[in-house]
Amino acid sequence: MEHQQMAALPAERVQVAPPFTYVGVDVFGPWEIVSRRTRGGVFNSKRWAVMFSCMCSRAVHIEVIEAMSTSSFINALRRFFAIRGPAKQIRSDCGTNFIGASRELEMDLSNPGFKRVEEYLNTQNCTWVFNPPHASHMGGAWERMIGIARRILDCMLLEQKRSHLSHEVLTTLMAEVTAIMNARPLIPVSSDPESPLILTPAMLLTLKLGSAPPPPSGSFQEAHLIRVQWKQVQSLADMFWNKWKHEYLKTLQLRYKWQGKRPNLQEGDVVLLKDNQAKRNQWPVGLITKTFPEEDGLVRKVQVEIVKDGARKAFSRPVTEVVLLLSSKSDSVN
Incomplete structure (x- = not known):
């Protein structure tokens, strides 16, 4: 694939x-x-x-x-x-x-x-x-x-x-x-006693910390948080997004697979169209008629045209669902 x-x-x-x-x-x-x-x-x-x-x-x-x-x-x-x-x-x-x-x-x-x-x-x-x-x-x-x-x-x-x-x-x-x-933690639970707060989606949805003690209020004084409820809500929301940016967001940047760039599929390439309901030797042969490059210039989605029962049919598929048989570049070289 x-x-x-x-x-x-x-x-x-x-x-x-x-x-x-x-x-x-x-x-x-x-x-x-x-x-x-x-x-x-x-x-x-x-x-x-x-x-x-x-x-x-x-x-x-x-x-x-x-x-x-x-x-x-x-x-x-x-x-x-x-x-x-x-x-x-x-x-x-x-x-x-x-x-x-x-x-x-x-x-x-x-x-x-x-x-x-x-x-x-x-x-x-x-x-x-x-x-x-x-x-x-x-x-x-x-x-x-x-x-x-x-x-x-x-x-x-x-x-x-x-x-x-x-x-x-x-x-x-x-x-x-x-x-x-x-209530699940979004990041690994810290063993630091100075950071007892666990970042969870429920923290933002309910604006409650559960059994964990309230952390320092940042720009709001603790006395104001007790007296003025809207400031407590704002403080909890700010706390969530600060931890979200500094602790959770960086965990999303890793690529665990498909780390290297590969040559893009191009219009005119001959491919096998994967079909989970058929055996591999019965997969239809198709022609890529359109590619969809993304902002980084890489193609991850293509349109494949096949002939089935005497009629042409077009399918939109991710590149993981096709197998390259003959590149259009090889034709131009020969």
């Missing part, structure tokens, strides 16, 4: 912004619940969960939905906006429910046929960005959160029989999972 040097962090990961201004979204599940009891037994149905992950503070918010449909997702999105406030940007993969939701809300700028897009975005101040298909690594910021939530739920559901799980119990479990995840 091809690969390219790991891209720099998106701008929304490295700038100070209110919680859930920049959000990554994914859906996980399902779980069977008892929806109603009948004379013959119980009637079970399924529930899924939508996770909203803040790109900068790393806080999470989970909503339970009744179906993997656009309508259910839009309801969850509206509940999220009502509780956490409107977002400026939403990122997700290319799941069909996300595509449908963005179209119904007129938030997808890639389709010029939508009406009132500009008017809607001016009022909501929100855009929707889709990662390329088959590029789950580009959504790693929220995919890791899904993995954490699954592990916590597996442990909690050991104490609760699945056949007796109700909608109310599942919703409560999701609230508990949210609290646990938002």
Whole structure:
């Protein structure tokens, strides 16, 4: 498989912004619940969960939905906006429910046929960005959160029989999972007795320090913090972002893989298009018809055209999903 040097962090990961201004979204599940009891037994149905992950503070918010449909997702999105406030940007993969939701809300700028897009975005101040298909690594910021939530739920559901799980119990479990995840430390816990404060997403969301004693107030005097509540809130928020910039942000700069630059794929290159549902010798051969260089000049996304059933079809794929067979440069040399 091809690969390219790991891209720099998106701008929304490295700038100070209110919680859930920049959000990554994914859906996980399902779980069977008892929806109603009948004379013959119980009637079970399924529930899924939508996770909203803040790109900068790393806080999470989970909503339970009744179906993997656009309508259910839009309801969850509206509940999220009502509780956490409107977002400026939403990122997700290319799941069909996300595509449908963005179209119904007129938030997808890639389709010029939508009406009132500009008017809607001016009022909501929100855009929707889709990662390329088959590029789950580009959504790693929220995919890791899904993995954490699954592990916590597996442990909690050991104490609760699945056949007796109700909608109310599942919703409560999701609230508990949210609290646990938002209480996780973002940086290694310091052994310095002069720095007892642990940086967590909950510190910003609740503006409470839990059992830890309040640290020095910086520009505010301690007596003022006790008497004037708004100054205490401001002090805690400033404290979070100061630790976020000086301790957490530098941990994001490391590239653990894909550290070196490789030659860019170019238009005219002949490639194999990876297909997980087919054997390797049955992968279709395609031609790169368009590349998408990023700000650093490196190509991490391409458009591949193949011929299938006598018709030409174009697919947008990350470079990790193609295998270079013949470079267009070699043709020009020969």
